Amino acid sequence: MNINHHLSDELLLDYASGNLSEGWSLVVATHMAMCPSCRRRLAAMEGAAGALLEKVDATDVPVDSWERMKQRLEGIRIEEVKQTPAAAPSGATVFPEPLRSYVGADLSTVKWQALGLGAYHLRIPTDDPTTQVRLLRIPAGKPVPEHTHVGRELTLVLAGSFRDGSDLFGRGDIEEADDDLLHTPKASPGEDCICLAVTEAPLKFSSWIVRLIQPILKI
Amino acid sequence: MTQTKNQTLSNDEMAGLLKAIASDRSVDAFEAVFRFYSPRVRSFMAMKTGDRQIAEELMQETMVSVWNKAGQFDPERGNVSAWIFTIARNIRIDFYRRRRPAFDPQDPVFVNDDIPSAEMEFERVQDAALLRDAMATLPPDQLDVLKRAFFDDVSHSTIATDLGLPLGTVKSRIRLAFEKLRSALEGRR
Ligand SMILES: [Zn+2]
Numbered sequence: 001m002n003i004n005h006h007l008s009d010e011l012l013l014d015y016a017s018g019n020l021s022e023g024w025s026l027v028v029a030t031h032m033a034m035c036p037s038c039r040r041r042l043a044a045m046e047g048a049a050g051a052l053l054e055k056v057d058a059t060d061v062p063v064d065s066w067e068r069m070k071q072r073l074e075g076i077r078i079e080e081v082k083q084t085p086a087a088a089p090s091g092a093t094v095f096p097e098p099l100r101s102y103v104g105a106d107l108s109t110v111k112w113q114a115l116g117l118g119a120y121h122l123r124i125p126t127d128d129p130t131t132q133v134r135l136l137r138i139p140a141g142k143p144v145p146e147h148t149h150v151g152r153e154l155t156l157v158l159a160g161s162f163r164d165g166s167d168l169f170g171r172g173d174i175e176e177a178d179d180d181l182l183h184t185p186k187a188s189p190g191e192d193c194i195c196l197a198v199t200e201a202p203l204k205f206s207s208w209i210v211r212l213i214q215p216i217l218k219i
Numbered sequence: 220m221t222q223t224k225n226q227t228l229s230n231d232e233m234a235g236l237l238k239a240i241a242s243d244r245s246v247d248a249f250e251a252v253f254r255f256y257s258p259r260v261r262s263f264m265a266m267k268t269g270d271r272q273i274a275e276e277l278m279q280e281t282m283v284s285v286w287n288k289a290g291q292f293d294p295e296r297g298n299v300s301a302w303i304f305t306i307a308r309n310i311r312i313d314f315y316r317r318r319r320p321a322f323d324p325q326d327p328v329f330v331n332d333d334i335p336s337a338e339m340e341f342e343r344v345q346d347a348a349l350l351r352d353a354m355a356t357l358p359p360d361q362l363d364v365l366k367r368a369f370f371d372d373v374s375h376s377t378i379a380t381d382l383g384l385p386l387g388t389v390k391s392r393i394r395l396a397f398e399k400l401r402s403a404l405e406g407r408r
Binding site for chain 2: 008009010013014015016017018019020021022025026029030032033034035036039040041043044045046047048049050051052053054056057058059060061062065066068069070072073076093094095096097098100101102126127128172
């Protein structure tokens with residue numbers, strides 16, 4: 001696999017430090033499942049965190065801390081941690097973990113919803129109210145449908161490819177966009193483009209009328 | 220064994236202790252690891268929670284996890300402090316009931332690193348001594364951003380708000396810091 005578009009340092013740092021919410025983390029971790037180079041960068045960041053941990057001042061140590069730890073160990077039976085290999089999906093190689101746990105193994109069973117103009121999407125439910133995650137399927141050779149988003153957007157290609165300006169994004173490539181970036185991605189001819197996309201959740205309006213009609217309008 | 224509290228053991232010595240924990244269930248080896256890391260992990264937990272008792276409990280959970288998982292530590296792949304940091308980080312994430320999806324190296328769709336392991340030795344991305352030296356050369360403003368991210372448990376955009384800095388400034392400090400650390404690690408080649 002030849003990945004040319006990677007995660008930014010600031011996004012990786014948020015993930016390494018445990019400060020990236022579920023929606024963003026899902027896309028970041030799915031990219032890393034396909035990208036040894038970003039995994040090495042993540043490992044270097046965790047190494048930096050380890051070096052900082054060594055320097056932390058040890059204050060306020062309870063005198064009986066070790067005694068209590070020792071007592072606790074006596075109550076522990078070591079459960080053999082067996083690495084159970086994940087169930088091998090037969091021929092389904094599009095969705096790596098952790099994405100597969102969210103959408104299932106098989107691309108052919110995805111329950112797509114039409115967006116118009118031959119494009120489809122699938123909303124992926126998470127426990128993270130701050131983001132909206134979905135799979136997109138863009139027909140070969142067609143532009144990505146008009147979509148408004150507030151703030152950051154991350155798009156990870158899982159199949160096919162798309163071109164945005166002079167950049168080509170294929171399987172494993174990730175595009176990080178801010179709301180000030182004007183982009184007009186277009187799927188390459190030959191194969192439908194399947195992407196995993198996360199955006200900031202649409203603003204929640206405080207007016208009760210808007211809240212009432214929001215589900216109807218599906219905004 | 221009580222003298223080890225403030226004395227930094229080399230990474231190889233620490234890795235040897237983990238091996239003794241994994242293969243012999245050696246309480247003595249574990250005590251040495253505990254004496255060095257537990258005060259640091261407790262302080263790490265206290266920075267975010269601000270509560271001594273919770274910090275003590277989360278530290279104990281972290282160290283129990285070290286005892287249980289010592290056999291999973293792979294000295295070829297990383298250093299002990301980084302490994303213990305990731306355990307502490309994950310326990311802190313669980314404490315705040317957040318979800319953090321992660322990749323699974325056992326997954327058949329997972330793409331393995333094709334760098335041969337012989338070459339990998341020269342590119343150990345977590346070389347403890349190199350990282351320690353490189354961290355010491357970081358300018359204070361860059362080091363401060365990394366500490367805030369790892370210890371205060373806040374995102375880079377929150378750091379920008381806290382410091383009253385434009386987001387772009389914080390991003391460039393992060394990029395400069397990691398460029399420096401990476402070139403220090405690669406300088407070994
Ligand atoms: Zn990457």
